[in-house]
Amino acid sequence: MDFELTEAQRAIKERTAKFADEEIAPFAKENDERAEFPWEILKRLGDSGLMGGSVPREYGGSGLDPIGEAIIFEEIGRACSSVRTIVSVQVSLVEKSIFRWGTEEQKRNYLPRLCRAEILGSFALTEPLSGSDAASIATRAEKKSDGWVLNGGKTWISTGGLSDIAIVFAKSDPLAGTKGITAFLVEKGAPGFTTKEIKGKLGLRSANTAELFFDGCFVPSKNVLGATGEGLKIALSALDNGRYGVAAGCVGIIQACIDECVKYSKGRVQFGKPIASFQLVQDMIARMHVDCDAARLLVYRAGALKDAGVRNTLETSVAKYFASEAAVRAATDAIQIHGAYGYSNEHPVERYLRDAKVATIYEGTSQIQKLIIGEHLLGVKAFV
Numbered sequence: 460m461d462f463e464l465t466e467a468q469r470a471i472k473e474r475t476a477k478f479a480d481e482e483i484a485p486f487a488k489e490n491d492e493r494a495e496f497p498w499e500i501l502k503r504l505g506d507s508g509l510m511g512g513s514v515p516r517e518y519g520g521s522g523l524d525p526i527g528e529a530i531i532f533e534e535i536g537r538a539c540s541s542v543r544t545i546v547s548v549q550v551s552l553v554e555k556s557i558f559r560w561g562t563e564e565q566k567r568n569y570l571p572r573l574c575r576a577e578i579l580g581s582f583a584l585t586e587p588l589s590g591s592d593a594a595s596i597a598t599r600a601e602k603k604s605d606g607w608v609l610n611g612g613k614t615w616i617s618t619g620g621l622s623d624i625a626i627v628f629a630k631s632d633p634l635a636g637t638k639g640i641t642a643f644l645v646e647k648g649a650p651g652f653t654t655k656e657i658k659g660k661l662g663l664r665s666a667n668t669a670e671l672f673f674d675g676c677f678v679p680s681k682n683v684l685g686a687t688g689e690g691l692k693i694a695l696s697a698l699d700n701g702r703y704g705v706a707a708g709c710v711g712i713i714q715a716c717i718d719e720c721v722k723y724s725k726g727r728v729q730f731g732k733p734i735a736s737f738q739l740v741q742d743m744i745a746r747m748h749v750d751c752d753a754a755r756l757l758v759y760r761a762g763a764l765k766d767a768g769v770r771n772t773l774e775t776s777v778a779k780y781f782a783s784e785a786a787v788r789a790a791t792d793a794i795q796i797h798g799a800y801g802y803s804n805e806h807p808v809e810r811y812l813r814d815a816k817v818a819t820i821y822e823g824t825s826q827i828q829k830l831i832i833g834e835h836l837l838g839v840k841a842f843v
């Protein structure tokens with residue numbers, strides 16, 4: 460067990476931190492207020508090689524190890540969770556799924572452009588009547604001679620309204636239960652495919668979230684991802700990657716809370732002393748620090764297992780559950796330390812809370828993570 464980052468990991472941390480401080484953080488407040496999608500930031504992230512994750516270089520990726528990947532999510536998450544969400548979806552859910560399950564033609568066609576952020580991807584599993592119970596999706600895929608026709612709809616899809624390519628899960632054999640779901644690569648502009656942005660979100664305001672509609676949408680056979688009937692397996696393996704990115708992003712939120720609170724508490728004077736000198740304030744900052752350390756180590760443990768090619772669903776769920784709940788706790792206390800000023804957008808801590816909350820909901824709620832943990836510990840089936 461080695462707790463030191465490698466030289467390459469330290470270098471990626473330094474590079475991403477600089478990018479986050481100079482090119483993401485200064486725009487986070489304004490983009491949040493205006494619900495402005497960060498096109499320019501994504502383009503620069505793509506140009507800088509920070510959107511290629513662990514995809515091998517031969518497919519245009521950055522060839523990072525999983526901990527290097529987590530470091531990028533952490534540093535971007537420290538600056539802006541909207542940007543982190545878009546990057547996580549692109550890298551963890553879309554690029555890695557295409558790399559793992561795609562045909563050579565699909566990999567050559569999509570990965571280099573995704574890794575450079577020339578095109579954007581989305582991952583469409585959730586439906587209006589199917590959230591935690593992913594196997595209950597109702598979107599239908601009917602086989603035709605040269606492809607498939609999709610009918611149905613998805614909701615709450617990150618980047619869904621703007622993506623060039625969506626991984627869409629649909630029932631291809633309704634009688635085959637969990638083995639009757641197939642994943643499709645649906646391109647923007649496919650006939651019968653439309654989207655509508657979801658407005659009024661609590662947080663992640665500069666990220667795009669959308670409903671997707673499929674009305675007789677034709678998808679050619681070459682756009683099936685993985686084998687027919689393997690869709691749920693693909694979705695669950697993608698979520699193991701996605702949850703890892705969410706957990707790492709939450710470490711970034713906690714770190715940002717600590718940084719803001721250390722700064723503010725040293726400058727704010729009450730009772731003739733900086734509030735940093737009050738032990739009840741120190742208590743909140745100390746708890747944030749412990750949570751940050753613990754969350755980061757849980758993420759790195761999951762990353763080390765991924766690197767070793769060991770199954771890590773349990774460890775990833777533990778990291779996602781702990782880090783997301785800890786981020787909400789840290790952001791709540793960060794507002795407390797800022798007093799009334801924390802309750803306004805004069806300081807970023809209110810945004811941290813709004814952005815942290817969703818991490819306990821998407822890619823499997825905290826309750827679902829606990830069911831996964833219980834399933835592993837107790838040997839019982841959680842989702843029957």
Ligand SMILES: Cc1cc2nc3c(=O)[nH]c(=O)nc-3n(C[C@H](O)[C@H](O)[C@H](O)COP(=O)(O)OP(=O)(O)OC[C@H]3O[C@@H](n4cnc5c(N)ncnc54)[C@H](O)[C@@H]3O)c2cc1C
Pocket residue numbers: 548581582583584585589590591592614615616617618660663668817820821822823824825826827830
């Ligand atoms: C901003 C945002 C972005 C998102 N992006 C994407 C995306 O890119 N792609 C995508 O496919 N989805 C996305 N989602 C959807 C997200 O994954 C779902 O919201 C999540 O899986 C929960 O589903 P639900 O909201 O339908 O809640 P439900 O499943 O209806 O759950 C409601 C409540 O019941 C609890 N619950 C449900 N089942 C159980 C159980 N068996 N035991 C105990 N408690 C239970 C839940 O924990 C929750 O508290 C996004 C959501 C948001 C808010």
